[in-house]
Amino acid sequence: MATASGFPARRAALQLLDAVMRRGETIEQTEKAAMKGVDGPADRALARAIAGETLRWLTDLDTLIDSATKKRLPDDAKPRMVLRMMLAQALRLDTPGHAIVATCLPLLSGGPRRLAHGVFSALMKREASLPEVPTLSDSVLVRWGEHALDIAPGLIDPPEVDIALKDASETAVRATDMGGVSLMPGHVRLPRGTPIEQMPDYAEGSWWVQDLAAQLPARLLGVGEGERALDLCAAPGGKTLALAAAGWNVTALDISGKRLKMLRDNLKRTELEAEVVKANALTYHPAKQFGAILLDAPCTATGTCRRHPDVLHRIGPRQIGEMSEIQQSLINQAVEWLPEGAMFVYAVCSLEREEGEDQARWIDATFDLEPVPVTADELPRGIAPTPEGWVRTHPGMLPDDGGLDGFFIARWRKR
Numbered sequence: 001m002a003t004a005s006g007f008p009a010r011r012a013a014l015q016l017l018d019a020v021m022r023r024g025e026t027i028e029q030t031e032k033a034a035m036k037g038v039d040g041p042a043d044r045a046l047a048r049a050i051a052g053e054t055l056r057w058l059t060d061l062d063t064l065i066d067s068a069t070k071k072r073l074p075d076d077a078k079p080r081m082v083l084r085m086m087l088a089q090a091l092r093l094d095t096p097g098h099a100i101v102a103t104c105l106p107l108l109s110g111g112p113r114r115l116a117h118g119v120f121s122a123l124m125k126r127e128a129s130l131p132e133v134p135t136l137s138d139s140v141l142v143r144w145g146e147h148a149l150d151i152a153p154g155l156i157d158p159p160e161v162d163i164a165l166k167d168a169s170e171t172a173v174r175a176t177d178m179g180g181v182s183l184m185p186g187h188v189r190l191p192r193g194t195p196i197e198q199m200p201d202y203a204e205g206s207w208w209v210q211d212l213a214a215q216l217p218a219r220l221l222g223v224g225e226g227e228r229a230l231d232l233c234a235a236p237g238g239k240t241l242a243l244a245a246a247g248w249n250v251t252a253l254d255i256s257g258k259r260l261k262m263l264r265d266n267l268k269r270t271e272l273e274a275e276v277v278k279a280n281a282l283t284y285h286p287a288k289q290f291g292a293i294l295l296d297a298p299c300t301a302t303g304t305c306r307r308h309p310d311v312l313h314r315i316g317p318r319q320i321g322e323m324s325e326i327q328q329s330l331i332n333q334a335v336e337w338l339p340e341g342a343m344f345v346y347a348v349c350s351l352e353r354e355e356g357e358d359q360a361r362w363i364d365a366t367f368d369l370e371p372v373p374v375t376a377d378e379l380p381r382g383i384a385p386t387p388e389g390w391v392r393t394h395p396g397m398l399p400d401d402g403g404l405d406g407f408f409i410a411r412w413r414k415r
């Protein structure tokens with residue numbers, strides 16, 4: 001069988017899915033290798049979309065497959081993965097059936113093509129469909145508990161594109177000019193798929209891409225008026241840019257040279273300034289004192305499940321446990337460096353209680369820090385602080401405005 005023109009994109013999607021499901025890797029880690037031989041941005045976007053939709057709807061796709069097979073296909077069997085991809089294209093991307101068959105069955109060359117073809121055709125014939133809202137896996141349902149059913153509708157589609165403005169006084173004008181809407185001063189939301197880097201004023205540097213929830217931690221430190229702030233896990237720099245734009249004299253520290261290169265590029269494009277330090281925060285010795293420390297800690301990133309649905313299948317108790325230990329080590333360091341009266345903001349883009357609420361309780365119980373509760377007027381309309389004065393966002397919030405990422409944020413002052 002000659003391979004159809006869309007075959008390389010499907011092969012790449014299969015490799016992306018294999019990397020996530022079998023090896024627990026992120027899409028980003030594997031993308032470069034998987035995309036070899038895929039020509040052009042449209043085909044690369046297609047490969048990403050197939051993998052993304054498959055991961056987002058995996059539980060429901062499996063239910064359909066199981067309803068059409070006499071003997072259950074093992075979870076990691078190649079025909080199951082190819083069938084998941086085929087159905088995701090038919091039911092989520094509106095790809096015509098003949099194109100799906102022509103580009104996906106060759107992925108099973110030398111294998112059970114007839115079985116996959118038969119299952120796919122049977123499901124198409126009976127007009128199989130997906131539920132309105134993706135069904136979360138049992139392990140995610142258990143972890144997210146009472147929030148799970150609220151979060152799931154936020155996963156139906158990939159998110160729109162949020163940008164943060166360097167100058168919040170331009171919010172209304174920019175929103176109108178760019179065809180977006182603003183959910184708080186300094187924020188503009190653009191339609192899904194907006195080709196950011198091709199926008200006429202991208203190079204001008206008066207804004208950067210940053211989810212609405214990710215814009216909150218730096219804002220909670222207020223304006224800097226030239227005071228020193230340490231952005232402790234800073235790269236690629238979204239929060240460094242926000243702090244610098246708010247008048248802080250920022251030291252941006254990160255362990256990753258590759259990610260710091262992105263941070264430097266971001267500073268250059270936006271013409272903002274920060275001292276950039278490549279160091280391990282756990283062994284670093286700051287030579288100066290800071291009026292504020294922002295710890296946007298490394299985490300499982302399950303709050304970014306709308307744009308990175310691989311987290312729905314890669315993350316489990318082991319990763320959550322490892323991350324919460326690292327977070328506590330980083331918190332220990334940060335608190336040690338806080339002079340009296342200095343502010344401390346802890347943030348994670350995670351939906352896991354162990355990385356968020358439990359860490360805040362541990363901080364309260366362990367250190368001599370005074371909680372500084374977040375107030376409703378510091379947050380977008382429709383998001384309220386928790387009774388403890390923390391911020392907990394998740395993708396099911398602001399449903400009429402397109403949702404936001406999951407973040408946990410809390411604030412203290414050194415007594």
Ligand SMILES: C[S@@+](CC[C@H](N)C(=O)[O-])C[C@H]1O[C@@H](n2cnc3c(N)ncnc32)[C@H](O)[C@@H]1O
Pocket residue numbers: 232233234235236237238239240253254255256259279280281282296297298299
């Ligand atoms: C959640 S990301 C930070 C995102 C960033 N604040 C932003 O807004 O763009 C966590 C960062 O922590 C860094 N990191 C992890 N362990 C570290 C350590 N021991 N010391 C310094 N940075 C570390 C990672 O390289 C990663 O860039």
